[in-house]
Amino acid sequence: MDIITVKDKSFKPYISEEELQASVKKVASKINDDYKGSTPIFLGILNGSFMFFGDLLKSIDLECTVSFVKLASYEGTGSTGQVNELIGLNEDVEGKDVILVEDIVDTGNTLVKLHEILSEKKARSVKIATLLYKPEAYKKHHPIDYVGMEIPNAFVLGYGLDYDGLGRNISSIYVLND
Numbered sequence: 242m243d244i245i246t247v248k249d250k251s252f253k254p255y256i257s258e259e260e261l262q263a264s265v266k267k268v269a270s271k272i273n274d275d276y277k278g279s280t281p282i283f284l285g286i287l288n289g290s291f292m293f294f295g296d297l298l299k300s301i302d303l304e305c306t307v308s309f310v311k312l313a314s315y316e317g318t319g320s321t322g323q324v325n326e327l328i329g330l331n332e333d334v335e336g337k338d339v340i341l342v343e344d345i346v347d348t349g350n351t352l353v354k355l356h357e358i359l360s361e362k363k364a365r366s367v368k369i370a371t372l373l374y375k376p377e378a379y380k381k382h383h384p385i386d387y388v389g390m391e392i393p394n395a396f397v398l399g400y401g402l403d404y405d406g407l408g409r410n411i412s413s414i415y416v417l418n419d
C-alpha cells in the first residue's frame with residue numbers, strides 16, 4: 242500500500258483491512274455476550290459509520306433492529322464544536338436498549354448530543370460502540386463502552402471516514418502524512 246492523495250492532502254497507510262476486521266469481530270463478540278436475551282436497537286451515526294455498521298451487524302447474532310441518524314460536526318480536518326442534526330431520529334426508542342454505532346469518537350460532542358436526544362425519547366439504556374477512539378481528544382464523561390481500537394490524536398481517512406466528503410470508500414484506514 243502506498244501514499245495516496247485526497248484533494249490537497251497526502252495520507253499514508255495506517256490500519257489494514259485485516260486489523261480492522263479483527264477489531265470489528267472483537268466488538269461484535271462482546272456485544273453478543275452482553276445483550277443475550279435482549280432485543281437492542283443499533284443506531285448508526287451517518288455518514289461515517291456505514292462501513293463499520295455493516296460489518297459489525299454481520300457478526301451480531303442477537304435479535305435486533307437497526308436505525309440511523311445523521312449528524313455532522315466536522316469541516317475539513319477539524320471539529321467545529323457544533324453538532325448539527327441533519328436527519329433526526331424517527332424511531333420509537335422508549336424503553337429500548339440502544340447501541341450507538343460511531344465510526345470514531347474524537348471530542349465527544351456528537352455523543353453528548355445523542356445522549357440528549359435519547360434521554361428525551363426515554364431510551365432504557367444507551368451504550369456506545371465505536372470503531373476508533375482518540376482518548377487524547379475526548380473531553381466528555383460518558384463512558385465509551387465498546388472500542389475497536391484506540392488511536393492517537395491524528396486525522397484519519399477511509400473505511401467510512403472522510404476528508405471533505407472524500408475517501409469514505411477506501412477499505413482500510415490512512416493517516417494524514419504531514
Ligand code: IMP
Pocket residue numbers: 289314315320343344345346347348349350351352395396397398402403404
Ligand atoms: P466528535 O463529535 O468530535 O467526537 O467527532 C465525531 C465525528 O467527527 C466522527 O463521527 C467523524 O465524522 C468526525 N471525525 C473525528 N475525527 C475524524 C478523523 O480523524 N477523520 C475523519 N473524521 C473524523
